[in-house]
Amino acid sequence: MRLILTGDIHLGRSSSRIPENIPRESLRAAAAWSRIVDLAIEEGADLVCLSGDIADQTNKFWESIGPLKQGIQKLTSKGIRTVAVAGNHDYDVLPRLADQLPPESFTLLGESGKWERVTIRLESGEALNIDGWSFPSASVTVSPLDTYNLTADPVVPTLGMVHGDLDVASSPYAPLTLTQLHSLGPAGWLLGHIHAPRLIEGPPWVVYPGSPQAFDPGETGTHGPWILEVNNGMIGVPVQVPLSTVCYHNETIDLSDIANADAMQSYILERIQSTGDAIARSAGFFLTHTSLRLKLTGKTPISHLVAKNSELITSDLVLPMTKGSLTVEKVEDQTIPPIDLLQYSKSNSAAGAVAGLLLELEKKHVSEAVEKLILDTVEKLRNMENSGTYGLLKRRETDIELARKYLRASSRALLTELVGQIDG
Numbered sequence: 001m002r003l004i005l006t007g008d009i010h011l012g013r014s015s016s017r018i019p020e021n022i023p024r025e026s027l028r029a030a031a032a033w034s035r036i037v038d039l040a041i042e043e044g045a046d047l048v049c050l051s052g053d054i055a056d057q058t059n060k061f062w063e064s065i066g067p068l069k070q071g072i073q074k075l076t077s078k079g080i081r082t083v084a085v086a087g088n089h090d091y092d093v094l095p096r097l098a099d100q101l102p103p104e105s106f107t108l109l110g111e112s113g114k115w116e117r118v119t120i121r122l123e124s125g126e127a128l129n130i131d132g133w134s135f136p137s138a139s140v141t142v143s144p145l146d147t148y149n150l151t152a153d154p155v156v157p158t159l160g161m162v163h164g165d166l167d168v169a170s171s172p173y174a175p176l177t178l179t180q181l182h183s184l185g186p187a188g189w190l191l192g193h194i195h196a197p198r199l200i201e202g203p204p205w206v207v208y209p210g211s212p213q214a215f216d217p218g219e220t221g222t223h224g225p226w227i228l229e230v231n232n233g234m235i236g237v238p239v240q241v242p243l244s245t246v247c248y249h250n251e252t253i254d255l256s257d258i259a260n261a262d263a264m265q266s267y268i269l270e271r272i273q274s275t276g277d278a279i280a281r282s283a284g285f286f287l288t289h290t291s292l293r294l295k296l297t298g299k300t301p302i303s304h305l306v307a308k309n310s311e312l313i314t315s316d317l318v319l320p321m322t323k324g325s326l327t328v329e330k331v332e333d334q335t336i337p338p339i340d341l342l343q344y345s346k347s348n349s350a351a352g353a354v355a356g357l358l359l360e361l362e363k364k365h366v367s368e369a370v371e372k373l374i375l376d377t378v379e380k381l382r383n384m385e386n387s388g389t390y391g392l393l394k395r396r397e398t399d400i401e402l403a404r405k406y407l408r409a410s411s412r413a414l415l416t417e418l419v420g421q422i423d424g
C-alpha cells in the first residue's frame with residue numbers, strides 16, 4: 001500500500017516576496033496541489049492523506065473549493081481515495097466539501113472533534129487503520145490526545161492523523177506532546193499546522209509534512225509531500241518528495257578577509273552562485289525560483305561599502321540558474337571595521353562609546369544606562385507597531401530581544417561611520 005502524506009496546503013495562498021517577473025500561477029498553492037495529485041497518480045498511490053489547513057481561510061472557500069474538488073475527482077478516477085482531518089483554518093470548509101463528495105472518494109475523519117477510525121483494505125489484502133481527529137472550531141486549547149479512545153488493533157497497523165501544535169503547552173491550536181503521541185497505539189503520526197517539514201524518528205515516528213509550497217522567507221529548505229509504504233502489515237518511514245517551485249534560504253557570508261570593493265563583489269557573487277547551485281541540486285524538478293536572505297558578517301576595512309552594496313544586491317540582482325532564477329530578498333549587514341572593540345571602547349571618543357555599547361549589547365547582563373536604553377527602544381518600537389499607519393499589518397512581537405537586535409545593528413552602522421571619519 002502506498003500513501004501520499006501532506007497538509008498545510010493553504011489553497012488560496014501563494015509564495016510571497018518573489019519578484020514580479022516570475023509567473024504568478026507557478027507560485028500558487030493550487031498549482032502545488034495539482035502537482036501532488038499528479039505525483040499520487042504517477043506513484044500509483046492507493047491513498048492521499050491530508051492533515052488539515054488544506055484551505056487557507058473561510059473567506060477563501062470559493063477560491064479553494066474548485067481546485068480541491070477537481071483534484072479529488074481526478075484521484076478518484078484513478079482509484080485513489082483521499083482521507084483528511086480538518087485544521088484550524090478549514091474546520092468549516094472541509095465538512096462542506098465532504099458533503100459534496102461520496103465517502104469512498106473523500107473521507108473526513110473525526111468531525112466535531114471526536115476521534116474516528118477508517119480501515120482501508122486493498123484487494124491484495126494489505127490493510128491500514130487511520131485514526132483521525134478534526135478541529136471543531138478555529139481554536140482548541142486542550143490536547144485532542146486526551147480524548148483518544150480508539151482500541152489498539154493487534155493485526156492491522158494504525159496511522160494517526162491530527163492537526164496541532166507539538167510541545168507548545170499554551171497553544172490555542174490543539175497542543176500535543178511527543179510523550180503522549182508515543183504512549184498511544186498508532187505506529188506513525190501525521191501531524192499538521194507547522195509549515196517547516198520535520199520527521200521525528202520513532203517508533204512511532206511523527207511527521208510534520210510542512211507546506212508543500214514554501215510561502216515566505218521563514219519557510220526555508222525543501223518542501224513537498226511525503227511517500228509512505230505499508231507492506232505485510234508493517235508501516236514504513238515516510239520519505240519527502242521535493243515539490244515546491246520556490247526555495248527560500250538563509251546564507252551567512254563572512255567578509256573578514258576581504259580588503260576591497262571588487263573582491264567583495266566577486267566573493268559575494270561566488271558564494272551566492274555556489275549556494276544556488278547546491279539548492280538546484282536538492283530542491284527537485286519543479287524549482288523555478290530561489291530566494292536568498294544573506295547575512296554579511298566579519299571585521300573588514302570595507303564595512304563602509306557593504307550597506308550600499310547590500311541595497312543594490314536586493315534591488316538589481318537576478319541570476320539565471322540551472323533551474324529558474326535566483327534573487328536576494330534581504331541582506332543583513334553585520335560587518336564592522338577591523339578594530340579591537342575592547343581597546344577602542346577605552347578611548348574617550350564617540351567611536352569608543354559606541355564600541356563599548358556594542359560589546360555590552362552582546363552580554364546578557366548590562367549596566368543600568370544600557371538597560372534603560374533597551375527599555376526605551378522597546379517602547380519606541382511598540383509605539384511604531386501600534387501606529388495607525390501600520391494598522392492593517394500583522395503586529396510583531398516587540399520584546400527586549402528585538403530591541404537588542406536593532407540596537408546592535410545601529411551600533412555597528414554608527415561605528416562604521418565614526419571609524420571612517422577618524423581614518424578618513
Ligand SMILES: [Mn+2]
Pocket residue numbers: 053087088089163173192193194
Ligand atoms: Mn494550522
